[in-house]
Amino acid sequence: MTYKIKSRIWIEVDDTTFLGEGRIRLLKSIKETKSLSKSARELGMSYKKAWNLIDSVNKKSKKPVVVKISGGSGGGGTTLTEHGFKLIEMYENINTNCWKYLDKQLKKYSLD
Amino acid sequence: MTYKIKSRIWIEVDDTTFLGEGRIRLLKSIKETKSLSKSARELGMSYKKAWNLIDSVNKKSKKPVVVKISGGSGGGGTTLTEHGFKLIEMYENINTNCWKYLDKQLKKYSLD
Numbered sequence: 549m550t551y552k553i554k555s556r557i558w559i560e561v562d563d564t565t566f567l568g569e570g571r572i573r574l575l576k577s578i579k580e581t582k583s584l585s586k587s588a589r590e591l592g593m594s595y596k597k598a599w600n601l602i603d604s605v606n607k608k609s610k611k612p613v614v615v616k617i618s619g620g621s622g623g624g625g626t627t628l629t630e631h632g633f634k635l636i637e638m639y640e641n642i643n644t645n646c647w648k649y650l651d652k653q654l655k656k657y658s659l660d
Numbered sequence: 661m662t663y664k665i666k667s668r669i670w671i672e673v674d675d676t677t678f679l680g681e682g683r684i685r686l687l688k689s690i691k692e693t694k695s696l697s698k699s700a701r702e703l704g705m706s707y708k709k710a711w712n713l714i715d716s717v718n719k720k721s722k723k724p725v726v727v728k729i730s731g732g733s734g735g736g737g738t739t740l741t742e743h744g745f746k747l748i749e750m751y752e753n754i755n756t757n758c759w760k761y762l763d764k765q766l767k768k769y770s771l772d
Contacts, residue, residue: 549673549720553754557667557762559771566663608661610771634769642665642765649761650669653754657746659671659722 551659553650557643566608571601572639575632578602578614584626602626609635663771665762669755678720683713684751687744690714690726696738714738721747 558568565571577587588598602614613632618624628636670680677683689699700710714726725744730736740748 549722551678552672553669554672555667555669555758557665559766560664560666561661610661638769642762645765646667646758646762650754650758653757654671657750 551654553654555643555646555650557639557646559639561608564608565604567605567635567639571605572636574598574601575605575613575628575636578626579628579633579636582617582625582627584614587626663766665766667755667758667762669751669758671751673720676720677716679717679747679751683717684748686710686713687717687725687740687748690738691740691745691748694729694737694739696726699738 556569559566574587574591577590578584581587581590584598584602585595588595591598605613609631611631612629613635614626615629616624617627668681671678686699686703689702690696693699693702696710696714697707700707703710717725721743723743724741725747726738727741728736729739
């Protein structure tokens with residue numbers, strides 16, 4: 549038997565979720581699709597649900613995370629700001645560091 | 661706005677849960693009540709559900725975690741083994757350390 553330690557992290561502001569797994573997944577998808585409706589479809593949620601999540605992230609952030617782009621050859625869409633990219637990077641870094649830290653913690657105990 | 665980072669940890673064995681928040685809560689309750697039925701009631705779950713959780717923990721552990729005690733003035737009951745006490749302590753220590761670690765991690769980023 550091999551024991552593994554797992555974790556899930558999220559960031560709150562005023563006791564409500566600011567960023568968690570689901571929101572990060574949505575942001576990463578928007579980064580790829582550049583379209584909120586495509587991302588909503590990809591993640592199997594309604595457009596309204598996706599919009600509400602993004603609206604919540606934007607409102608709880610000091611700087612905009614997701615913005616609408618209009619015009620251009622593609623006829624506009626949705627994109628992440630520089631701050632949005634940084635938030636994804638931050639979340640993923642902290643997550644990876646946390647997993648490594650927990651692995652080390654578990655090794656201190658002999659479960660086997 | 662004050663950002664706080666939160667986490668939830670659990671330990672798996674062979675890709676199934678060995679110990680998580682719910683199981684630890686049940687073990688801690690059994691430690692107090694010394695009765696599986698009282699603990700099940702306290703946590704609002706059926707006796708069968710509580711028994712299945714404990715059975716799963718015992719089967720996935722190298723040493724017994726919860727044992728039945730029979731006889732005595734109280735007419736028997738359920739109690740934690742030394743190993744059970746150690747598992748609760750381990751889980752709580754790792755959890756507390758993880759929170760402290762994540763707080764430090766978040767401080768590296770200026771969300772505010």
